[in-house]
Amino acid sequence: MAILRNRLRLFSAARDVGLAGFIVLAACLAYGQTTNSCLDCHSALPDPLGVTQEKFSQDIHAQKGLTCASCHGGDPTSDDPDKAMSRKAGWKGKIERKQIPQLCGTCHSDPAYIRQFNPSLRTDQLGQYRTSVHGKRLAAGDTKVAVCTDCHSVHDLRAPSDPSSTVNPVNVANTCARCHADAGYMKGYPIPTDQFAKYSTSVHHQALAVRGDLSAPTCTTCHGNHGAAPPGVDKVQNVCSNCHTFQAQMYEKSSHKEAFLAASLPGCVVCHSNHGIRHPTDAMLGTGPDAVCMQCHTPGDACDQARAELQSALRQLDEAIKGADQVIGVAESSGMEVSEARLGQDQARDSLTKARVTIHSFRTDLVDQDIQAGLKIAAQNLQAGQKAMAERNYRRVGLGMSLIAIGIVLAGLRLYIKKIES
Amino acid sequence: MTPLRNLRNWLDERLGWEGLVAPLRKKTVPLHRLSYWYFLGGITLFLFVIQVLTGILLLLYYRPGANEAFESVQYIMTHVPFGWLIRSIHSWSANLMIFTAFAHMFSVLFLKAYRRPRELTWVSGVVLLFVVMGFGFSGYLLPWNTLAFFATKVGTEITGQVPVIGKPLMIFLRGGEEVTGATLTRFFGFHVAVLPGLATVLILLHLLLVQRLGMSIPPKLEVQWTANPSAKREMKFFPNFLLRELMAWYVALGVLGALAAIFPWNLGVKADPFVSAPAGIKPEWYFLFMFQTLKLIPPKVWFIDGEVLGVLVFGLVGLLWLLLPFFESDEPSRPKRWITGVAIFALTYVAGMSVYGHLAK
Helix, strand or coil: HHHHHHHHHHHHHHHHHHHHHHHHHHHHHHHHHCCCCHHHCCCCCCCCCCCHHHHHCHHHHHHHHHHHHHHHEEEEEEEEHHHHHHHCCCCCCCCCCHHHHHHHHHHHHHHHHCCCCCCCCCCHHHHHHHCCCHHHHHHCCCCCCHHHHHHHHCCCCCCCCCCCCCCCHHHHHHHHHHHHCCCCCCCCCCCCCCHHHHCCCCCHHHHHHHCCCCCCCCHHHHHCCCCCCCCCCHHHHHHHHCCHHHHHHHHHHHHHHHHHCCCCCCCCCHCCCCCCCCCCCCCCCCCCCCHHHHCCCCCCHHHHHHHHHHHHHHCCCCCCCHHHHHHHHHHEHHHHEHHHHHHHHHHHHHHHHHHHHHHHHHHHHCCCCCHHHHHHHHHHHHHEEEHHHHHHHHHHHHHHHHHHHHHHHHHHHHHHHHHCCC | CCHHHHHHHHHHHHHHHHHHHHHHHHHHHHHCHHHHHHHHHHHHHHHHHHHHHHHHHHHCCCCCCCCCHHHHHHHHHHHHHHHHHHHHHHHHHHHHHHHHHHHHHHHHHHHHCCCCHHHHHHHHHHHHHHHHHHHHHHHHHCCCCCHHHHHHHHHHHCCCCCCCHHHHHHHHHHCCCCCCCHHHHHHHHHHHHHHHHHHHHHHHHHHHHHHHHCCCCHHHHHHHHHHHHCCCCCCEEHHHHHHHHHHHHHHHHHHHHHHHHHHHCCCCCCCCCCCCCCCCCCCCCHHHHHHHHHCCCCEECCCHHHHHHHHHHHHHHHHHCCCCCHHHCCCCCCCHHHHHHHHHHHHHHHHHHHHHHHCCC
C-alpha cells in the first residue's frame, strides 16, 4: 500500500513538471508492472493459490494500477522468492478473513485517496459493515459470515456496474444465495434458507431478471448491502415506502398501522409477504384462496363489510373499463377514429390504479372518490364508442342509399344509350 | 328561340363555341373486342378530378406543420361534418388512380397504342405516372403519422444514394439532413402547388395529343381495316362513348364511396422522431416492387454499393421505359415482338415483386 501511495505522489509531481516527465514516469511504471514476480509463480500454482495474469487483468484494482503488493505487500520486482515474500519488505501473505474488512477499508475508508479514482464512490462501507449482522458476528469471532471478498470476489473483482460483477443488481440475489440458500452452511443460524427460492417467484425478481428493470429491488435494496440487516418489524413500512410512496402514505392514514404495531405485525409484509411477494390482485380483497383480509377478520363483521364494498367498487370500475374497451374495439376495427376515447380509457385505468393504491387507507370514502372519477370517465368513453358505432351504421345506411342512387343513374344511362343507338 | 339556344349563340359569338366543340362532334372511337380498355384513361382522369376536389376541401382544415398536421387530420376525421368521407375518398381515390394509371399504361403497351405518331402521348403519359407517384409520396407524409414519417425517411434516404446529386437532392427534399417539420412543409408545397401545376399542364398536353391523333387501333386490326375499309367499325365519341365513360365514372364513384364507408382510411399514431422505426416498415404498395428489389440486391456488387447500383438501374430502366416507342417498328404489320416480351416481363416483375414485398417480413 505504501508503495502505491509513493507512486501516486510521484505521479502528481510528474504532472506538475510537465508532459515529458509524465511520459518518462509512465514508462517506468509500465516497466515496473512487467516484472511482477508474484504472477510469474502464482499463475502456475493450483487453486486456491493460483492467480493468472488473465484473471487479475479483469480486476478493477489492477486496471486502476494497483498490484498484488498493494494488498499483500512484499517486493514484486524481485525474482528471488525469499526477497519477494520477505517480511522485511512488508509481505503479509494470505490475509486472514477477520482482517479483510479492515484491509479493504485502508483505502475504501480514505475519501482523499478514493477521490483520485472515483470522486462519487462512498467511503463508509467499513463503518456500515461494522453495523451489519455480518460485521457484528465477525467482530464476535464468527469467521463464517460474509466479508468483502465473499460478495465482491477477489483477484477478479469488477465494478458493480459491470454486468458480470457478482454485485451487479442482476447478480446480487445469486451472490447472497450462495450462503443464505445453503442449508448446510447456514446450519446453526436461526434464519430460514428459502428466501432465494421465494424471491425467484416474486414480482420483484420478475421485474429485475426478466424485464431487465435495474430499478427493481433485489436483496440489498431492502436489507442494505454493507450494512446488511433485517429491517425489523416496525421498520418494514419505511423500506417498502422507498419505492411504494403513495401506498405508504395511504397506509399511514389507515387503522391498520396502529393495530399492526400493537400486535407486532410487520406492516406491508402481513398482506403481501416479503421475499415471495406476488403481483397484487383484487382477489386479495375477496374470500377465495388469494384473500388476505379474512386471515385476521371475522366473516360478517364491519371490516368484512368494508372489504366487500371495496372489492365490489374495484370490480365495478374494472368491468366498466372492459365494457367501454369492447365497444371502442369494435368501432376501431370498423375503421372508426376513436383515438380520443382510447386516450380516455387510459385515464379511466389510471383512476383504477389510483383506487387500488388508495385501498391501502382501507377507507371506503377515499376509495369511492377514485372509483366515481373512473366510472365517470369510463361512461364518457363508452358513450364515445357507442356514438362511433352509431356513426358507422349511419355511414353504411348512407352508402346503401348512395349505391341505390348510382344504380338508378346507371340504369337510366344504359336505357338512354339504348334509345339513342336504336 | 329557347333560352339554351340563346345562350349558345351568345357564347358562339364571343368564344367561337361551335369551332371548339366541332372536333368533338366529329371524333370517333374504334369499336372492337378490346375497346373497353379505352375507358381506363378516362377513369384515371375522373379520379384525378376527385383528387383535386377532395384535396381543396381538405385544405380548408388541414394545417401543415409537425405540431399541427396530425391533429388537424384527426379533427377532419372526427369533428368536421363528412370530413371522414372526404379524407377517405381522397386517400382511396389516390390509390385507385395510381392503379388505373398503371393499368392504362400496360393496356397501351399491350395494344401497342404508343406507336408512331403517338410517341409523345406515351412520353407525356409516363411522365404523368411519375408525377402521380410523386403525389403519392408527398401526400403520404402529410398526416404526419409514424408509418408516413419512417416511410419518408427511408424513401428520401434512397434518393440520397443517387451518385453526385443524391445527397443535395435528399437535403433539398428534406429541408435539412433529417426528416423534420421542414420536410412536411416542403412536401405540402410539392403536393398542393408544384405537382398539381405540372400535372395540369401534362394532362392538357396528353388530352390534346389524344384529341389530335385520335384513338389508336391494335396493329392487327389496323392492317385488316386498312386492307378492307368496309370492315371498320366505330362509335361516335359524343355522346355514345362519353355516356359509357360516364357510366364507368359512376361505377368508380360507387366503389370509392363503398371503400370510404366500409374501410375509412386509418390515421395511425402521431409521428415521433425520437422513437425507433416500427419493425418491418414498408412503403406504399406502388413503391413496393422497387423497395423489395433494393432489399434483395447484395450490399456490394463487385465494387459498387448494392443500393447505389439498384437506384442507377431503376433510373436507367425508367429512362428506357420513357423512350420505348422510339424502338418500335413503324410498320403495323411487323411489330417488334421483343417489346411485348419486355411488357410481359415488366408486368410480371412489378406484380410479383409487389406481392413478395407485401408478404416478406
